[in-house]
Amino acid sequence: MNQVLSSLGFGIVTASILLPAAIGFTLQFSATNVLNIGFGSQMTLAAFIGYVCTSHGVGLWYALLLAGVFGGVTSLLLNRFLLTPFMRRGTTFFGMIVITIALSLVLEYTIEAIWGPQSVFYPLSTGGTVHLGSMSFTGEQLVIIGIGVALALATHALLRYTRTGKAMRAVAGNAPLARASGVPAQRIVDLAWMLSGFMGGAAGVMLGISLSSVSFTMGDTLLVEIIAAAVLGGVGQVYGAMLGSVVIGVLLEESAIVLSGAYAPISAFAVLIIVLLIRPTGLFAGTAKAKGVAA
């Protein structure tokens, strides 16, 4: 029982990192219909920017904010100058996936060329630990949980209570209809890419803090879990991604008790396969069907 609770604590931390990552991934997909496999590498790039900031004396949490902003701007530029031209030429859904795979590789090797193959590290405190029953958290882990929850609530507020959020939901639901209704679709798409990049950038730094290191393949390693969380919730469903993040994050840690730790990631793959078999639209059906991802 103690082990279950202890793992639950780590699962909450992992879920808190997956939250902004999966929200960003699915938010962008719902608005643009581009399955961005380069998302993990964008996270990594932002995490390295966070490292540059901290190595120049910027505080860790300010560095996270700056990395998020960098991620947002980079994401916007990548969409404008790389992906949009392909979409205008009528590149197919799968063609766009291939382009984002290429983008992922280019980013990954660029990071390696600049910072080298060795991992880099944030300055972390090695101070006390907070115990909640069998669960224990470092100060940084508590802040990560706080940021994850805050970003999820902010996304909820954006989508539910602002005109921009409603416009994003409209574009996600039916882009041509939204355009016909006067919604500035291109601006909304830009915003979706920016928010996606910001979320990914923040998640990249959070992951680097949690791992105590930042490596050039770090984001790609988490991509399967991010996709699993998004699929579980229903591709393109932001609230589904939130629920999927919590389930996958906790499942990853708890499954390590039953399976060997080495096989724990299998649980994410297993969820992915089972959901696709039983409920291809995910727990929150809707966009996936509309986008033609699921039947």
Added chain:
Amino acid sequence: MVSVGALPGASAATKKASGSTLNIVSFVPFSGPDASFGDLALSGCYPAVYAVNSAGGVMGHKLACTTADTRGDPVDAVPAANALLAHASNVAAIFGPSSDEVLSTQPLLEKAKIPTFLMAGLSQYDYQTDPYYWRLTPADAAEGVAMAAWAKEHGYTRAAAVFATGTTSQGDGPASINGFKALGGKIVANVSLTPGQPSYNTEVSQVVNAHPQVIFFTAPADTSATFFAELHQLNNGVVPPTLVTEVAEEPGWINAVSGAIGLPTLEKQFAAMEAATPPESIPGWVAFHHALYASPKKVPNVGQYVDDPFTLSYYDAGILVALAMDQTHSAKPAVFNQAILGLSTPGAGKVVVHTYAAGAAAIAKGKKVAFIGASGNLYINKHHNVAGAFAAVSEGTNPHRIALVSAKLMAKAAA
């Protein structure tokens, strides 16, 4: 490809004439990415041959160092091995093959029945039984053996083995576990870490719950940082004494783990096992050093080899081969090969010698000898492997040697 011209006496009759030259063939890469292996083998061969020849040769024969280039390629090495074996009658010993070509050429070289001194650390040869194969440098797994010996030496009886999945750990992990058990220790947790996981809390919990006195550990920097950060977290800020491999001496590893648990903890609790050569004051090394510079044939930049474990071991191998010939009164490898083990092992009634000349003179007087050469006491085990000399080195920004690991305990752990 082997160069026939590189094998003096290759065209000689199968039956050796008195005074013919016997060759020690360096069968390693002399070209390609691992071309440096060639000079490494020759750097030990030249001084050994000089030491023997300047003492009048062995049984009327002069020795020579020759070469067969494997190019470091398992495919190219096969015809090179065939060419070498076609002229094997004058070959007294083979220095090599290296890890690059050892597996592809093993079936050929085994048939030759010539003493073969491997330059391959692969774990496949840790318990090998071919009587003609010798490995006088530590196996890749030797750091694991050193961990076991160091832990035993310091009175630890309960250890946790924590190794990342990967080729290096495949050697170190089992070696530390088997070695510690052989020394009477108990492995209370045996944990594998798969690099790239978001957390290792389950693995850490296994270690914490087992209450080890010491941890044997090898993993890449990023995996290590995550593991030790969580160990620090789940064990109330306490990290047990931890023995790591040479990889952990790299600055990237030190930065990673010190960032995760703090530099003071790293410096206090961690020690790395590092291959060590004996002090330059021992008589065997002094004799080697003299021969290295006195030999008319030298490898380029010879000074860089004076403390290389491979150079020292190949020098010792050359001397052991010559003494084995003297002891068995035979230049036939099938006959003298069996004397090598005894000559390398000190024992009651044996005269310890440090040079070929002294050994040959003692044998001529009918005495039993033990050769302690440039590498010091080799402690060759029944699998013709050596544990090698290892030192524990502190971790941190200013690493320093703590002490040599007991060679006796290492030999016992590796047996």
